[in-house]
Amino acid sequence: MTGTLYDFAIIGAGMAGASLAAELAPFAKVLVLEAEEAPGYHATGRSAAFWEECYGGPGVVPLTLASGKYLRERGFLRQRGALYIGRKEDGPKLDEFEERFAGSGVTIERIAGAKTHAHAPFLREEWNDAIYEEACADIDVAGLHQHYLKAFKSAGAQMECRARVVRLISESGGWQIKTSGGETFRAAKLVNASGAWADVVAQMAGARLVGITPYRRTVAQLRVGPSVPDDMPLVLDISGQFYFKSDNGRLWLSPHDETPCEPCDAAPEELDVARAIDSFERATHWRIKAVERRWAGLRSFAPDRLPIYGPDPEVANFLWFAGQGGFGIQTAPAAARLMAQMTFGLERDETTRAIDARVYTPLRFYNQKAMAAL
Structure with a gap:
């Protein structure tokens, strides 16, 4: 068992996990666990690679529009229509x-x-x-993914590949995370950014399954x-x-x-x-x-076709960053920034100010009365 207690362990190093790690790492000790030989093997590495404002429906539009400036200014978009x-x-x-x-x-x-x-x-x-x-544009998926991988490593985050999570144990102060390689890691909070495996990870954590379907x-x-x-x-x-x-x-x-x-x-x-x-x-x-x-x-x-961002209402120290369909790459800058701001209680900035985070809370699958009170 590693003696390090991480603030966050993010399961998955695709675009979701990498972008979130880049946003969390400047403020916390972050571990990213990737099941494959290298990050981005599944959805991230097989994207059709376009940024399209209507893709994902009206509920996703705010995330897409909020990500556009970040992507354009850093040269990740090439206009196509x-x-x-x-x-x-x-x-x-x-x-x-x-x-x-x-x-x-x-x-x-x-x-x-x-x-x-x-x-x-x-x-x-x-x-x-x-x-x-x-406004539709090609998006440099590999370039964006590498940008986030480099950013979180530069900020001190650690990534472990060939580290498929096989068991999660809730303990006082956080989680024990056992991997296929026989290693055990410890973290105060666990982030489920595992894409198609999101419900599998949730089940291991003892969380209620929300019905994420690949x-x-x-x-x-x-x-x-x-x-x-x-x-x-x-x-x-x-x-x-x-x-x-x-x-x-x-x-x-x-x-x-x-x-x-x-x-x-x-x-x-x-x-x-x-x-x-x-x-x-x-x-x-x-x-x-x-x-x-x-x-x-x-x-x-997810069943309502919207992403899930935020803490699980029933399982302590378990956070969702999943259900991002085919739009997870084009919304990555705003989604990761929003999730980090919610997690740390930070003030919204220019990127996220117009996004209503309540739309994406996992609470919507658990308690409609509490959801209405938000």
């Missing part, structure tokens, strides 16, 4: 999308006909109704003809059947699948790739020359 596309019969879905985000703070524009095809001349003629979001998301890299323009927008079907974007002369295509599964090292299913290709060919004039590679990752959601 996004186009939600539909056919004539999809008009009601586009109307509903506009209404859903009205007043949320995002800037979107309803376009049609020639204007749609000016943004995406590769679309078939019937796909001529769209919503354009100019969903498989598939992406295929295609070589198409003619060549793919690097400046094309991210294209998303308004019906949620596919999306695609360019990447160094190739195309990344997803069937926008959400298949519930157990926490695991996710692998793509051939049927999902085939479905994506079929939808893609029905929507564009491009010809697929080859499927060069394919992969899958897990996106983990």
Whole structure:
């Protein structure tokens, strides 16, 4: 057993755990425990890598918008634009999308006909109704993750890889944390930033399970003809059947699948790739020359599709930083800053001032009466 008593042990060194460690480490002694050989192996390392204001829904928009300045100023974003596309019969879905985000703070524009095809001349003629979001950008996921890893290490935090948590023991003054390597660590507070394994960790801690479910998301890299323009927008079907974007002369295509599964090292299913290709060919004039590679990752959601930030209402010294779906990377700066400010009782700053933290509290799954009093 290590003799060090850490203030915080964060389980998971993906984007969630790394960003939070970077925010906590200047004020506390922090340990980050990662189950894999290296951090970022699962969801962080398999992201489709875009920052999109509407992604995750209106409840996530404040976190996304609050993160934008941090990401832009540090060079992690490259503007691309996004186009939600539909056919004539999809008009009601586009109307509903506009209404859903009205007043949320995002800037979107309803376009049609020639204007749609000016943004995406590769679309078939019937796909001529769209919503354009100019602010959408590529996000340097690896760069951002390394930025946070470097930041927390520079602030004195310790990271242990190949340290899968196998047992949690609550004790006076905090926790004993036993890992697969046979080591035992001690910390005053435990932070559950374990992504798809969030409910597994909660169960080990004796916390009530909130129902975080991992969903498989598939992406295929295609070589198409003619060549793919690097400046094309991210294209998303308004019906949620596919999306695609360019990447160094190739195309990344997803069937926008959400298949519930157990926490695991996710692998793509051939049927999902085939479905994506079929939808893609029905929507564009491009010809697929080859499927060069394919992969899958897990996106983990709470039942209400919103993230969970804050202390568990029933288990002392156990904090949630989980349920961040597919938007955890694009919201990382604001989410981690908000969580650190709540944890230390710090005053809100420019990044977090407009965010209502009550929306994300774990208390919403436990006590509706107490929630109403917040």
